[in-house]
Structure formats: structure tokens, C-alpha cells
Amino acid sequence: MGEVLKSSTFSSSPSDKMKWCLRVNPKGLDDESKDYLSLYLLLVSCPKSEVRAKFKFSLLNAKREETKAMESQRAYRFVQGKDWGFKKFIRRDFLLDETNGLLPDDKLTLFCEVSVVQDSVNISGHTNTNTLKVPECRLAEDLGNLWENTRFTDCSFFVRGQEFKAHKSVLAARSPVFNAMFEHEMEESKKNRVEINDVDPEVFKEMMRFIYTGKAPNLDKMADNLLAAADKYALERLKVMCEEALCSNLSVENVADTLVLADLHSAEQLKAQAIDFINSQATDIMETSGWKSMIQSHPHLVAEAFRALASAQCPQFGIPRKRLKQS
Incomplete structure (x- = not known):
């Protein structure tokens, strides 16, 4: 929005080829920040492909004291031409209020401190492992998607007329009953087709979701019937989860x-x-x-x-x- 100001470039020393500057939007960056001064640190040039750095901004008052400091909570990834900062650095009316003493002689003095994380990435592309973030485990989500998408299934369950496709290996690993069913020369193993008439389809679906993901989001709605299914297929953890839900719902x-x-x-x-x-x-x-x-x-x-x-x-x-x- 409106005017954009940039400071002169600066670096840690005359020989440092890493150059920075400050970018100021006196009237904010967008409608949300229109009543604020926005302040950003911009990487002008860098001999590396990227650099990670923390930064701190503050204002110097009439006594040359730092005030209204704001700093990054982590090291940000900068590439040449990239900036990071705060679109709501300080309210403009507070800055312009003479009683606050932030514009001595009608001059605004900004102080910026940059801390570069050394050897974050060198020009050959080797990365410091300290900056890596290991993604969270998605095993439950991935297995759940595998079942819901019916990819690579090799058996079918017909539960009161409704078909559910599944994977023998997953079921055998999770339930000793299914393991015995598929391991021995039973009729179900030969035909890869299992008929179930003593479990409601919705209950069976919730049980299968638990087998694949370890979760049963609808357990509270069907804890009694799900307990029976968990007992039938020797799913001990699910069984105790159902017991716990039923205990919390006991009444006269x-x-x-x-x-x-x-x-x-x-x-x-x-x-x-x-x-x-x-x-x-x-x-x-x-x-x-x-x-x-x-x-x-x-x-x-x-x-x-x-x-x-x-x-x-x-x-x-x-x-x-x-x-x-x-x-």
C-alpha cells in the first residue's frame, strides 16, 4: 500500500559479500496493516544459494535508547531478493505522537540486528542437519487412505449385504483371528470372500478403521456393539477403549x-x-x-x-x- 522506502545496504564488515537492507512501508502492507508501519529485512546479495538468519528490529528514541523491539522467533530462510519481517511493527499514530519521543527532530532511527546461522547452506549444496525438520509420522493416515481408496486389496467382506475390501496382510498383522482365518486352508482364505451377518455394517467399518489407523472416532456412538466386535476379532486395545467409553457413560x-x-x-x-x-x-x-x-x-x-x-x-x-x- 502506497510508499515503500528502503535503507542503504549494510553488512557485518566491508569485506562481507552478504548485503542487507531494510524495507519500510509507512502506511502498512495491506488493509489489515494500514494503520501500522511495516518493517522487513531484505537480503540484497549473497554468495550462497540461501542463508538462514534471525533478526531483531527496534526504534531509537531521543536518548538513543532501543525501544519497541520485535524479533524473529526462529531462523528464517533468505534467498537473494527475499525479505522477512513484521507487517504490524508499530502503530503509526503511536509513532507520530510527540509525547512518545520516537521522532526526535522529525527523524525515525531504526536499529536492526541480524544473526546468521553459520554454514546453513554452502554453495555446493551441502546442508547442515541441525536446520532440518523431520516430518511427522503419517503411517496411520497413509494406511487409512490405502483402505478407503481400496488400492491393492485382496479380500472382500460382505457384512449384511454391504461389501468392504481389505488387505489380508494388514488384517493378519492386527488381529490373531484374521491371521488364523487367512493362514489356514479355510473357506474364506480360498475364496478371499468373508460373509459376516452378526455385525452391523457401520460397526464393522469403524472396526476396520481402527485396524488400519489405530483410531475409532465414532467409538462413543457405538461402544457397546464395537466392544462385541473387538472381542470377536481379539482386538484388545479397541476392546479396552470401548470399556473405558462405557464406564464413563454408566447410569442407573x-x-x-x-x-x-x-x-x-x-x-x-x-x-x-x-x-x-x-x-x-x-x-x-x-x-x-x-x-x-x-x-x-x-x-x-x-x-x-x-x-x-x-x-x-x-x-x-x-x-x-x-x-x-x-x-
Whole structure:
């Protein structure tokens, strides 16, 4: 926006071929910074292909003291003609206010300190490893994309009529059940086709997402059914994740059903937490339809709950409960 000013070039010494200058936009760089003075450090010339440098800008007041300093938080990559700086270095009205003493004799004095990272890149192209940044691991994302794009798949699952393509090697590595299925001369291994009728397609899809990525973003919506699937295919980590989600959602109305689920799928940590919850609110829970149904269908669980309640009232006969933990 508007006028652009440049300082004379400067360097660390007369023999230094690395030349710099300051670029000033008195009325800012764009609409966002129109009320500010923008200030940039420009690499005018350099014998190397690039250089990395930190910089610090400040103003000198009437007493020749540095004030309003701003500095880069890291070393920036400069090539010839490239600049870095701050488009909102200082508000123009603050700068022009005489009481602030930043324009003695109507002159603006800028102070710039440049710190070059030595040997960042030499002219032959060798790079100092200290300046490299290792990218984050994208294994989960890449495997997730591999599955979603169905590239190089070698088996198909038909879940209540819906087809899901997958990779035998990934499934075998993640699940001992799938490993046994594909390792032995089972019908599924020969035809590369697996029929599944006891899992909902959405639950199966979430389980497959976990197998490929280690994540289950929709777990809270289907923790009970996903727990059953995780148990069936021996996905222990997913199973405990489901247990944890169900524990955090225990209520007077659902605890009896949750206890039955935990018992059915050998979810011992969830079972212990459900029994503890029953002990804490036994009077209300015993009035629910879930509890009354459990008395008829799973009387052994009622007996376990009462034994735990008795142990809680007589601690000398009880066994301390373990806290829920993921393996």
C-alpha cells in the first residue's frame, strides 16, 4: 500500500559479500496493516544459494535508547531478493505522537540486528542437519487412505449385504483371528470372500478403521456393539477403549445391561466398574427394568453384585478393585 522506502545496504564488515537492507512501508502492507508501519529485512546479495538468519528490529528514541523491539522467533530462510519481517511493527499514530519521543527532530532511527546461522547452506549444496525438520509420522493416515481408496486389496467382506475390501496382510498383522482365518486352508482364505451377518455394517467399518489407523472416532456412538466386535476379532486395545467409553457413560438406567454385556464378552474391567456403580446406587437400580430383566436372564450376575455389596460393607472380606487401565 502506497510508499515503500528502503535503507542503504549494510553488512557485518566491508569485506562481507552478504548485503542487507531494510524495507519500510509507512502506511502498512495491506488493509489489515494500514494503520501500522511495516518493517522487513531484505537480503540484497549473497554468495550462497540461501542463508538462514534471525533478526531483531527496534526504534531509537531521543536518548538513543532501543525501544519497541520485535524479533524473529526462529531462523528464517533468505534467498537473494527475499525479505522477512513484521507487517504490524508499530502503530503509526503511536509513532507520530510527540509525547512518545520516537521522532526526535522529525527523524525515525531504526536499529536492526541480524544473526546468521553459520554454514546453513554452502554453495555446493551441502546442508547442515541441525536446520532440518523431520516430518511427522503419517503411517496411520497413509494406511487409512490405502483402505478407503481400496488400492491393492485382496479380500472382500460382505457384512449384511454391504461389501468392504481389505488387505489380508494388514488384517493378519492386527488381529490373531484374521491371521488364523487367512493362514489356514479355510473357506474364506480360498475364496478371499468373508460373509459376516452378526455385525452391523457401520460397526464393522469403524472396526476396520481402527485396524488400519489405530483410531475409532465414532467409538462413543457405538461402544457397546464395537466392544462385541473387538472381542470377536481379539482386538484388545479397541476392546479396552470401548470399556473405558462405557464406564464413563454408566447410569442407573443402563448399568444392568452394561454388566450383562461385560460378562458376555469377558470385559473384566468394565464388569468391575459396573458392579461398583451398582453398589453405590443399589436402591434406585433395583427398580429399573434392566435389573429386573437381569434377574431372570443372568441370575449369576445378581449374585456377583450382592457378593460385592457385602464385601464393600465388610471390607475385611473383600478384594480391592483395580482401576480401569488400557493394556
